[in-house]
Amino acid sequence: MNGSYFQLIVINKIPFMNYFSKDKHAKKEFYEQTINFINFLYHTEKDNPSYTIQLVIPPIYLEMLDLPSFREEITEFLEKEAQDVELLSYWLQKEKNLLKVLKKLIQENRIELLGSPASFSLLSNVSTSTGVQLQMEMGLSIIDDYLDYRPKGFWFPEGYFSPGLDLYLKKEKLTYSYLNSATIYHSDPLPSDVGIAVESPHDVVFFPIEESLYQIFQVENVTKHAWDKAIMELLESYNHYTNESVLSLPINLDNYVKVREDLNKTIRYLSDEGYMVHITPNTYLTQFSQGMDHVHLCASFLNRDRKRNMHKQSSSYVSLVFMEREIHQWRQTTLNTDSQRIQKQLEKEWIMLSALLYQDNGEKEVAADYLDAANKLSRYLKGSIDKEWLSFREQEYPILNTTIQMTNQKLIQKESANRKKALILSWEYPPNVIGGLGTHVVGLTSSLVKNGYEVHLITAQDMNKGAEDVEEKDGLFVYRVKPMHSMEHNFIHWIGGLNLAMWDKAVEIAKHMTFDLIQAHDWLVGAAALSLKDQFQIPLIATIHATEHGRNGGIYTEMQKFIHEKERQLIHAADSLIVCSEYMQNEVMTVFEVEQAKISVIPNGVESLKMEEISLAPIESSYLNSNQKIIFAMGRMVKEKGFGTLLEAARKLLKKRSDISFVIAGVGPMYDEYQKFIERNRLSENVRLIGYLQEEQKNAFYAHANIVVIPSSYEPFGIVALESLVFAIPTIVSQTGGLKGIIKDKETGLYMEPNNAENLVENIEYLLENPLVGKEIGQNGKKLVSHLFSWNRIGEETRRVFDELIVHAKVKESISN
Template sequence: MNYSYFQAVVYADIPFLPLFSPNKEERNETYIASIQFIRFLQLLEQQTEHYIVQLAIAPIYYEILELPLFKEEMTAFLDAKKEDYPEEYQYWLDKNKQLNETIKNLIQNNKLELLSSSVTFSTLPNISTRTGIKLQIETGLSILKSILGYQAKGFWFPEGRYEPGLDLYLKKAGLEFSFIGSETINYSDPAPVEEGTAVVSPHDILFFPIQKNLYGMLNDSNNQLIHLEKEIVSLLDKYNHYRQQSIISITMELSRFNLNKKKLDKHLTYLMDEGFVVNISPSMYKKQFSRDIDKVHLSASYLEPLNEKNIEKYGQFYAASSFIEKELQKWKSLHLSSEANRIIKEIEKEWLFLTGLLSSVKEKNRSNIERCIESALQLFALFHTNYDVNELISKEEKFPVLHTLSENSIQKVETTEKNGKKKILLLSWEYPPNVVGGLGTHVAGLCESLIKKDYEVHLITAQDIKKEAEDRKEKEGLFVYRVKPLYYFETNFIHWIGGLNISIWDKVMKLAALYSFDMIQAHDWLVGPAAISLKEELDIPLISTIHATEHGRNGGIFTEMQQFIHDKEKQLIEASHSIIVCSEFMKEEVTSVFQTERKKINIIPNGIDIQDKQEISYTYIQDLPFNKQKRIIFAMGRLVKEKGFGTLLEAAKQYKQNPNVFFVLAGVGPMYDEYKEYIEKNNLASTVFLTGYLQEEKKRALYQLAEIAVIPSYYEPFGIVALESLVFAKPTIVSNTGGLKGIVEHKKTGVLTEPGNVENLVQEIQFLLDNEMEAKEIGKNGRKLVEQLFCWNRIGDETKRVFEEVMMQNKMKEIV
């Protein structure tokens, strides 16, 4: 026998705002709707059929049920209508007007579960800021907790209106499941393995399908539900029951449910008795099938068609709501006094009421809508005047609901920014000890600098493929998350990078449920896809540091691979709010190659740890097979063509006959074997030693031992290696190219040589060898230069300036 699961969902948009109207006739609208609610509770209490009903109403209504005004006037209203509603009147009296206690008992007896929703039953896609969405969701949850002691796990989107990204807010609020139109699930990406099953969204929210035809039948006032059994069985016949996890959602509006409950119970009893369906709770479904639920990307969805005429007719009201919402976000981002927070609380009330009215705006609501807007604007004006406290108290007493707002607003700030630090999400494919080039070293120094500038840094980077993923608090203010690429075994580098970006994105989405990040900083194209996507998902600004370009490395774009990387660089640059480069040379390159606005680019040089590096023991390099007494010329870097080490090896050939001069070349890279072969072929073993990878201690010991450092690059955006040698006060020869020429002043702070010019390089090496006193003076001047311009403290200040400027510009855009 084919069978499926089913769940019953009842929803209602109960009008709550008329309760606060001075017009008694308007207040009656709330009481009429409340009679239906009383009837609903009465029917559930009497229910003998074993299935649980999930209830979705505006959470604010549970708070209204506690108001003395509501209880008093509801009693008077029922008393006047007792001939029309005798059972409801008697039930109200029997329950001593304590409907929330009745709800608690129904929950305890497994007849009822509660779904949270936007606090005023507003359609969330109409909300335009993070502050507004969080306020709607979190206030609703806090009311359920404070009034009923209920921790909701499910969420109902009014009118079924959903947009991608809203699941992130549910996840952050601790919610686990929701509902969406089945057609949206069927056309998700990728499509689920089975039709009629629940799916998991990108942010791990379980979405149950609401079948369109069944929903239409259940909520059509002209439909008598005669063919309900047939409709459900026909749905079941479409589903693949191999895994037996298809689920039917019986979703009805509350008054429709009340009217047809007997018929509904009859049909469901037959279907359960015959083995077609079994009732299941969302939590049990999740527990039972968690391993088999498909994870998909969901598009926008709705159950009720959008009333475009309303939007056109009342467009100015929607615009006013958006303005108030954005102003709220601006003010809530500030640290306000307790008095100012009282004003914010009242503005939040007015805005929440307004959004509730606009979800089903009608002409009769016009005056209430206008009153909410006017009141909110008047409250904003209080920030600029000496306001009357008594007037504020009067407003608080006029709407004695939403008591959790002040606590919710202030406590949320304490939770996300309890240490007063802004949270930076930093993405880098390399970070010590996994260092390939200068990028990893730069990121390590930058992290140290940022935490000293009072930022909290969350760094996502790649893990060594031989190790497991790892989350660790490195030190106060620095959290490092090492993720394994999705395809960590992949040999194709482009595919490997793609898998890394997927893993980075996934990790950040999990972190976003715990932290509210203020900004993303991405380092080079290797983390670009994740950075661009996260910028949109989290709605926070993106700053990218471009360390080098593919065009610059190769002197142009000539291959398919180079074009791919070039395009990724362009995408990242265009998506970024601001760009950081390390030199004037790089600014010119990014401007010309990518046609980027110059004002978008900030020059912040690379930094170096300025510490006393002279107290280093030579024991670290005693095992290296060369005479330490010789005059050592040291060069290091990644062994690639653009670093120019081929020129250095040719220069070394001219010192074969000089037994006192010895060249040490350190580093790894694709040119290692070719350089090794060159040394052997030209009998340079007594003149040049190729070390391969050097540990930090050995590298520093060699810098101390060396007499001269050489950086012969063809292309060098900045040259952090130059700073390292200058820190040791070593006379340093650098190519007159890229960022290097911006660091060194010829024969004052270093020595410049033409890139690729062997004779010129030999000439400058010999100059330093022949003029030891002048060489030492050049080395000392180089050290002073680094201390003044390239210490991390100064670079931290420059970086902070860019960060704060971008975050401020972003806030201004939201307000405007």
């Protein structure tokens, strides 16, 4: 592309506080601008532009759109005074519900809504962290409540920004915003080019807004010639060789409604001629975030007229600051129920007053009313309460009540949260799951969160995605990192690059929080874990899922020696170890000469599932032969999993009977060899290798299988056995490793001798010929799993080990000091 990118930002600066005004002219202005908003939605839906419009709306206005009284007043105004019959028809056709229209346009990607402060006032003038949080969280909560939508971008009204506000954006998972281009061009260090977005110290991307262009559209009777000339001058000033310049075109909604047709002609022409092409902010971030300039930003604004309005009502602004600071102080105090109600109303008065003052025509009398109410509420917090007056005041302005309460709860939770923080490193985690390790980490992290920990998990990026991604859900933060030298084919070098990326991400996260401990899952993340343990000076606990010695029955090759040494380094440097079975405990103690006191045995877990929730849809119809019994197996296609033994047993059984079929799921280096065995022995009709299964596919096979076989020659634990027992399926397992601690022969499952195909044949035939016994064994297995292997129980045990390790580390530190 030789041109630039562009975005269109439409800003609805509606004076929403006029809705509560007793001044007829102020109220009429509010109605007229609401009609402009209806006009905007109507034409956006009708014209279906070829680009997504970035839309800015004062969040409180969204609440007003839901008020029945508002809808009736707009209907009356449209019927009596508005000249556009088409708009009235549209309003009635949409059942007077603009929220429904807006939600639909957002879902169709015709509009992308930006977050903004709840009162649409200037965050740069807020004096406390509580004030900033209230404005931001309340604004985002309103959008979420009324539109089921969480913005990724944020708009600072009038472009007013001050350093540090980007930290609050990051905390709310907001990824981009906009600043006056002059501010970006004078950042430290200077950006590498003009017209490009930059990244702030807190990893928020800021797109440049050209103030000259913003001001052009505010000129009365602006001509198409004027903006065409201005846009072309800007486009020609950008460096098209970088292909990263982006023209962010802001326009107030009332101006957009006037010039919409001509402006769209300009956009179509410039797009058709290759001068610019539309790009959404999220797409821009995906394409260019890797090499983006990191800069320090100074204060910024777009419209200097706002300062004059602030000077006119300076006394009210001073009072607003005192109100905010009083709210901040009361938030540090434990209040009873009545006092909490007063505090909530005080916050509402503060929000309403700040909204009024930042409108160009805020009324002094109304401002005085808010201040009088705030003074009363302050006295009530220190003395007796007039509950009748308080009830009247709460209902006088029927907005913000629920939102403030919800936001209060969020802030209180944030301020009172005292969760211990665990940093967990694992190379496997969905969607990158190869074996049981990834499944284990999913269950463990979820149960740790339920048991009071805040978990920060760093794992390998989904290789189908281009950039790092972060997820947050109820105290679990997942960071997927791209390994340095990610295209490296040498596995050892690739793992080295992954550890470097994990270390870098952990150091970045630790700038904003303190971790209590690190947990490493196997040697693959050991290098990063050992480095972070020393750097953060916190305890390290390693979970050993398997060992190279155990997998191979010894150490023979150079590769095995390398892995074995990495395992030794991690095991001896860790302050504590977790293994999944007594078998693994004995193996670690013997092979690595570790004292038993250092090791905790905590089994893997499994989630219980309701059979009625399992869909058979993911299974191909070719696998569902009602005349055949399905024998199911799953695992990595490696020698120690024993699938060679299973295939040999299948060959022997299929010579004698045709009422069975074998379905084997998994991927790995032995896959092709096993497939050749099937073809060579003409077993393809009854034996199928089906590759990797997604979770719902796996559950569907478990739900439909008649027998599950786990024929491993080496199995530290055997999470597949737990998964099959959850479904009450009779399960045959090798009498080896951790599997010996799960099954009681002929009661909760059946044992087979490892590497013995004849013995496996006998067990399968026993279950096929005794279906009632098999059913009873399956039910007994299910009871065992639900009692001993629930993730909730395992999470409690792990939390106990974590807590003891943290306490031990603190005691050790205090003694050394």
